[in-house]
Amino acid sequence: MKAIQKIAALILLGIISFTVQVQAQMTHMAADHIMVTPDNIKWVDGPPSLPAGAKMAVIEGSPAAAGLFTMRLKLPANYTVMPHSHPADEHVTVISGTFFMGLGETLDRSLGKGIPKGGFAVMMTGTRHYAFTKKESIIQIHGMGPWGITYVNAADDPRNKK
Secondary structure (H helix, E strand, C coil), X not given: CHHHHHHHHHHHHHHHHHHHHHHHHHHHHHHHCXXXXXHHCCCEECCCCCCCCCEEEEEECCCCCCEEEEEEEEECCCXXXXXXXXXXXXXXXXXXXXXXXXXXXXXXXXXXXXXXXXXXXXXXXXXCEEEEECCCEEEEEXXXXXXXXXXXXXXXXXXXXX
């Protein structure tokens, strides 16, 4: 009988040890992985560096800190971001709608290229460009922080209009 009790105790100890290891791995996985579904995205007002009306959600990292970040912008219909540049490469994926981008120091809607849902664009560091929508669109931007935007014309910067 004692042998059976010892075997049962060893099996129970093994089960407990295995359970603790699995829980530790699950905790580790939670810290190492980010999985986002559309229903758990928290939208807030866009940053003061963008014209009013935009909503944003930071998915990963922080655009204000050094390192990789991912954020989404929900832009209303007829939204415009005047010519500007960024201090790092900008990677844009269109989640919904059509996002228009053009190159140069002057806004010219006729030269803006429409990037449809599922499309992707990269603007290299310092590239002067502009963007606009015709209908509500959601884009995802990822890049290296700290992130910033410098308008070609300081009068176009919403931070200067306060």
